[in-house]
Amino acid sequence: MRNQSFTPRQLGVALAAFIFAANRFSSYYTETLRQDAWLSVLLGLLFFAPIFLLYVALAREFPGKGLFQINEIVFGKGIGKGITVLYLFFFILINSMNQRYVADFTVNTILPEMALAPLVFSMAIVFAWVLRCGLRATMRIGWFVLLFAAGALVLSYALLAKQMQPANFMPAFRHAPVRYLQSAHTNAIISLGDMLCFLPLLRYMQPGKKVLRPVIIGILSGAALTLLCVCQNILVLGVLEPYRLYPAYDVARLIRISDAFSRMEFLFTIPALLLFTLRVLFLFFAIVEGMGQLFGIEDRRPLLLPTVGLCAALTFLVVSGSGELKAFTMGVAPFFSGFFVLLLPLLTLTVFLVRRNRVQEVIGNNAECREEVSA
Amino acid sequence: MQNAERKCRGFVALLLVGLLFLFAACNGSRELYDLGIVLGIGLDRSAEEGAVDMTLQLASGLQGEPGGGMGGLQSGEAFINYTLPGDVSLSHFRQFKLRMQKEVYLAHNELFVIGEPLARAGIGPYIDFFLRDPELRVSTNILVAKGSAAELLAAEAMLSEYPTLSLSQREDSYPLSGATSRCSLFDFVSAMASECRCATVPMAELQAGADGEPISVFNGLAIFRGDTMIGTLTQEEVSGLLFLTDAVRNGALRFSVDGSVVEVELQRSKTKLCYTVQEDGTADILVTIRSGGRIVSRAGGAAERNSIIRAGETRMQEEMLMTLRRAQELHADIFGFGDAIAKCEPDWWEVHGGNWEANLPRLRFAFDIVLEPGEL
Numbered sequence: 001m002r003n004q005s006f007t008p009r010q011l012g013v014a015l016a017a018f019i020f021a022a023n024r025f026s027s028y029y030t031e032t033l034r035q036d037a038w039l040s041v042l043l044g045l046l047f048f049a050p051i052f053l054l055y056v057a058l059a060r061e062f063p064g065k066g067l068f069q070i071n072e073i074v075f076g077k078g079i080g081k082g083i084t085v086l087y088l089f090f091f092i093l094i095n096s097m098n099q100r101y102v103a104d105f106t107v108n109t110i111l112p113e114m115a116l117a118p119l120v121f122s123m124a125i126v127f128a129w130v131l132r133c134g135l136r137a138t139m140r141i142g143w144f145v146l147l148f149a150a151g152a153l154v155l156s157y158a159l160l161a162k163q164m165q166p167a168n169f170m171p172a173f174r175h176a177p178v179r180y181l182q183s184a185h186t187n188a189i190i191s192l193g194d195m196l197c198f199l200p201l202l203r204y205m206q207p208g209k210k211v212l213r214p215v216i217i218g219i220l221s222g223a224a225l226t227l228l229c230v231c232q233n234i235l236v237l238g239v240l241e242p243y244r245l246y247p248a249y250d251v252a253r254l255i256r257i258s259d260a261f262s263r264m265e266f267l268f269t270i271p272a273l274l275l276f277t278l279r280v281l282f283l284f285f286a287i288v289e290g291m292g293q294l295f296g297i298e299d300r301r302p303l304l305l306p307t308v309g310l311c312a313a314l315t316f317l318v319v320s321g322s323g324e325l326k327a328f329t330m331g332v333a334p335f336f337s338g339f340f341v342l343l344l345p346l347l348t349l350t351v352f353l354v355r356r357n358r359v360q361e362v363i364g365n366n367a368e369c370r371e372e373v374s375a
Numbered sequence: 376m377q378n379a380e381r382k383c384r385g386f387v388a389l390l391l392v393g394l395l396f397l398f399a400a401c402n403g404s405r406e407l408y409d410l411g412i413v414l415g416i417g418l419d420r421s422a423e424e425g426a427v428d429m430t431l432q433l434a435s436g437l438q439g440e441p442g443g444g445m446g447g448l449q450s451g452e453a454f455i456n457y458t459l460p461g462d463v464s465l466s467h468f469r470q471f472k473l474r475m476q477k478e479v480y481l482a483h484n485e486l487f488v489i490g491e492p493l494a495r496a497g498i499g500p501y502i503d504f505f506l507r508d509p510e511l512r513v514s515t516n517i518l519v520a521k522g523s524a525a526e527l528l529a530a531e532a533m534l535s536e537y538p539t540l541s542l543s544q545r546e547d548s549y550p551l552s553g554a555t556s557r558c559s560l561f562d563f564v565s566a567m568a569s570e571c572r573c574a575t576v577p578m579a580e581l582q583a584g585a586d587g588e589p590i591s592v593f594n595g596l597a598i599f600r601g602d603t604m605i606g607t608l609t610q611e612e613v614s615g616l617l618f619l620t621d622a623v624r625n626g627a628l629r630f631s632v633d634g635s636v637v638e639v640e641l642q643r644s645k646t647k648l649c650y651t652v653q654e655d656g657t658a659d660i661l662v663t664i665r666s667g668g669r670i671v672s673r674a675g676g677a678a679e680r681n682s683i684i685r686a687g688e689t690r691m692q693e694e695m696l697m698t699l700r701r702a703q704e705l706h707a708d709i710f711g712f713g714d715a716i717a718k719c720e721p722d723w724w725e726v727h728g729g730n731w732e733a734n735l736p737r738l739r740f741a742f743d744i745v746l747e748p749g750e751l
Contacts, residue, residue, distance in 0.1 A: 109509050125391065170718030239568045240561070254514055254561065262512075 004204040008211040010139035012218030015195055017146045018282055019222025021275035022191030023229060024248060025101045031330055032183040034242050035169055035234055041227045043180060044187025045219075051193060052219070054345050056212065059202055061352060066203035067196075067345075068293035074352045074359055081294055083344065088290040090340040091197055095283040096314035097325060099123065102276045103315060104322045109249060110269060116316070124312040126277070131284055131304045135204055138281050145278050149271035150225055156267050157232060159255045164235035186334045191226070192219070193341035194279075197286035200293075245322060248272070284308065411477030414454065415539030417524030418501055419490035421460040427493060427501065430458040430525040431471060431479065432539045453536035458525055463501040481510040485543040487517045487560065488524040491578075491597070491604065499567070499602030506564060513561040516546045519597040519604065521580035530581050530591045542591060546577055553626020553641065555593050555613055567601055571713035571731040574599040575616060578607065598707050600732075606705040608698065615698025618664060618691060619710045621646040628668075630690035632683050639687050639748050641668040650712075652720045656727040656734060660712065663743045664691065670748045680748075688744040699740060706732040 006014075033040050062070045067087065072080030103120050111119070130138060205211065233247040236254060244250045252268035255261075287307050292300045319325045352359055417430035435455045457475065461467030468479050487505065489498055505511050520527040532541030549555045558576040566574035575596040584590040596608040596616065608616060617623045623644040630637055644666035651659040670683060702709050713731045717724040727734065 112509050129387070129391075167715065167718050171721035174721055238565060240565055243568070250513070253512060256514055262514075 004135045005206050006136050006139040006204060007206050008209050008214045010136075010142060011198065011205060011211070012214030012216075012221075013142040013146055014139050014278070014282065015198065015215060015218035016222035016225070017142050017149070017275055017278050018195055018198075019191060019219060020146070020149060020225040020229075021272075021279040022194065023226050024272040024275055025105045025246060026326070026329060031242060032179050032186070033175055036172060036175060036180070037183070037234060037241075038169075038227055038230050039173075039180065040183035040187050041223055041230055043184030044192060045223050047184045047188035048192040051188065051342055051345075054342070054349060055196070055199060058199070058345060058349055058352075059211075061349075064203055064207060066201060066289060066293075067199035068290050069203065070348060070352075072293070073362060074348050074355070083348075084290050084294050086344065087200075087340065088287060088294065090337070091283055091287045091290065092311055092314065093318060094194060094337070095280060095287060095311045096318045097328075098276065098280050098283065099311060099315045100319055100325055102273065102280070104325065105246060105249070106273075108322065109246065120312050120315050123277075124308045127281060127284060128304055128308045130277075130281055131288065131308065132301065135201060135285050138278070138285070142278065145271070145274045146221075149275050152267045152271045153225065153228055153232070156252060156255060156264075157228070159257065159264065159267075160232070160236055160251065163254060164232075165238060166235065168234050168238040182334075185338075186330070189334045189337045189341055190329060192223075193337055194283075195219075196341050196345070197283050199345075200286045200289040201282075245326070284311070287311070405478055409478055410480040411471070411475050412480050413484045414537055415486040415488060415528055415542075416481075416484055416505075417456075417458075417488040417490070417520070417528045418463070418493055418498065419458075419524045420492040420496060423460050426460040426462060428458050428460050428525065429463060429467060429471075430456050430488075430528055432456050432528050432537070433475075433477075434483075434537070454538070456525065456529055463504050481508060482512075484511055484515055486539045486546075487515060488527055488539075488542070488579075489517065489519050489576075490524040491519055491521055493524075494519050494576075494597060494599070494604035497601075497603040502560070502564065502567075502602060505560060511560075513564070514559050516543050517558050517560060517563055517576050518542060518546060519576050519578045521578055521594070526581060526589075527579055527591055530589045533584075533590060538591065542579060545593060549577075549593060553614060553617055553623050555610075556596065556617060556620070556622055563599070566599070569711075569714055570717065570728070571708050572711045573605070573707040573709045575608065575709050576604075598702075598705060598709055600707060605707060606701075608701060608709075611694070612698045612701050615694040615696070616709060618644070618646055618695050619648075619662065619698065623666075627671075628687055628690055630686050632686045636672070637670065637683055637686070638672045639668050639683075639746070640671050641666050641746075643667045648712075648715065650716050650719060652716060652723040652727075657737045657739065658712075658716060659739045659741065661741045661743060662695065665745050666691075666747070668746065668748045684746050684748065687746045687748070691744050691746065692742045695742070696740075703736040703738075706735055708732065708735055712738065 058067075058070060062073065065073070068080075068084045071083045071087075074080070075083060099120065102123070103116055106119055107114055107116055229248055233241050233251055236251045237244065237247055240250075241247050249265060249268050249272075252265040255264035255267065257264070284307060288300050288303050291303045291307060292298065295303075297303060319328060411431070412434045413431050414434055415432040417428075417432070419428040419430070421428045433455045435452050457471065459467070459470050459474070461470060471479050505515075506513065518527075527542075528538055530538055532538040535541035535544075546555070546557050549557070555577045556575055558574060563574045563576065566572045575598055577593055578595045578597050579591050579593050581589040582592045595610050596613055597604050598606045598608065614623070614626065614628075617626070623641060623646075626641045626644070628639045628641055630639075644664065647663045649661040649663065651661070653659070708714075708731060712735075713724075713728065717728055
């Protein structure tokens with residue numbers, strides 16, 4: 001694909017938006033810890049720290065390489081492609097589920113008479129169009145989407161100030177320790193762990209610039225916005241929060257400025273749809289990258305429509321509705337995703353460390369070959 | 376090649392514009408005159424077993440087709456009330472649609488009115504439907520009609536074309552003047568979800584107006600435990616509730632000093648509650664009120680300012696005690712004491728909170744009231 005390169009700062013912004021998008025249409029934060037749900041954001045961040053260090057180690061050992069190239073270097077072409085297939089399966093699955101979240105939300109709340117199919121396929125056209133514009137263009141709009149979403153959140157805080165009850169945080173820390181662990185695990189693996197999809201895209205990052213700082217700031221900003229959102233849900237909805245399918249949407253529906261402005265939920269829906277679009281797009285870029293690596297196609301453009309079409313079709317097949325999607329996210333996903341988010345990268349790093357000399361030899365040979373070819 | 380690409384782009388743009396018309400809900404579009412815009416919903420106990428009479432108040436300005444009335448209903452009036460028995464379900468609303476030939480549109484509903492007999496039987500199953508409907512809003516007000524909800528919705532409203540809007544606006548504005556409290560669907564369901572809190576819902580009744588026509592008047596509050604109405608507060612007992620729940624901003628306080636009637640307009644009233652729990656399962660509650668205001672009338676006397684203030688503070692305490700006694704009689708925690716103690720003293724609550732309604736009469740209260748009227 002053309003126009004792929006991006007800066008570390010753009011990556012940080014994209015990560016912030018990606019993390020913030022994770023909890024917009026779901027209530028899994030409050031399912032386990034209820035009034036202590038805010039803590040799960042912080043604990044999740046803590047749990048995710050070792051996973052993040054693992055990603056950093058992989059990126060440092062293979063500068064200028066994406067996850068799928070790393071697999072082929074470390075495991076060899078055959079096994080490497082097999083592992084790429086596993087990652088692709090994972091990315092396609094979570095992409096379809098994320099699309100289903102958006103589609104279900106839209107049909108359940110905004111357009112109740114709309115059929116799912118035209119909505120999903122019209123979204124697919126938009127996705128294909130943006131994918132064709134390239135990764136750099138998508139990264140560039142990250143700023144706009146993030147600022148817009150953060151601004152809307154701050155504004156909704158101001159408009160709901162009267163309805164916020166700080167007592168809703170009480171009683172604090174009353175759950176069994178295992179529930180805090182469960183919640184932190186869910187948060188670390190699902191909302192933060194999905195950022196694994198940025199690893200294949202690192203090969204397009206502009207070289208020679210400090211990366212770690214903007215990335216860490218991006219992750220912390222995303223977590224801070226998530227924290228603000230979770231706190232707002234608890235402050236406003238109180239005991240009702242765990243019973244609502246879309247708590248953030250319900251909170252926005254309570255905004256009322258006199259009788260003149262009583263339909264203010266656009267403060268939630270527009271930023272949330274934009275954030276989720278961005279999240280799905282980054283997953284698409286990772287999938288297209290994997291497809292290209294798998295089939296050895298350097299120009300990724302012919303892969304865009306089949307990928308988008310495949311994910312759109314799978315949106316109908318992966319789950320049958322919002323309830324099932326929520327049950328999967330709460331019960332199965334933390335363990336299922338853990339295999340891809342933690343174990344596979346850990347396996348890659350371990351094998352690399354064991355076969356370091358052999359791997360570096362391969363890298364050296366490849367470099368020599370490239371020099372000979374260019375000469 | 377460049378030409379082909381340009382053509383391709385043009386084709387995609389054309390396709391997208393075409394899709395806009397297909398997917399932007401235009402295929403299922405509904406014209407304004409196809410909609411039955413619901414302004415209020417009334418629920419009454421039905422003569423049919425297991426059914427409720429649902430009354431929809433519809434804005435009639437948009438109901439009638441140009442040049443004609445609508446079915447057997449009168450047009451030309453600002454609103455139309457339509458009642459059908461059913462079970463408050465999709466099929467119930469479908470019955471309305473079949474009869475009115477209009478799509479029932481609930482997004483502009485402003486008020487739920489529940490008839491007292493139905494409220495006493497329990498409204499949980501019907502509230503659940505309204506809570507789940509995406510068109511309705513949880514911020515919509517609830518009201519209990521002394522008697523029939525349908526009759527209340529039919530009564531003419533003063534200075535308003537729509538009885539529903541008049542009732543809803545009054546429910547919104549009365550708390551500001553200390554006349555009654557407000558209860559939205561959200562407040563009601565929050566109380567239902569609470570372990571021990573009882574909801575209070577304003578009540579309205581029909582009284583004869585100056586010209587003999589019935590007009591709606593707010594009078595007292597209905598108390599709900601869960602989804603069932605268990606009792607009422609009189610209008611005199613309402614102000615005690617407002618003081619104790621920090622819901623008074625402005626309000627009138629009327630009392631007598633040395634045989635003269637004095638009125639104080641309360642302003643910027645603020646209530647704080649402080650809980651002290653005891654090992655024996657009782658709790659002490661210190662009620663602290665600071666209120667500004669101004670003395671607006673001192674008919675027939677010239678009592679000292681200090682004695683007026685003391686009498687005012689005593690009156691405020693009496694009003695609160697009156698409401699507390701009523702709530703204790705009903706074993707109904709309408710103030711949210713239990714919720715507050717459960718939050719700030721969770722260990723104590725785990726041991727003693729189990730039978731909170733029974734413990735309610737054992738609560739002890741102390742008052743620290745300072746009334747500071749600005750002028751004599």
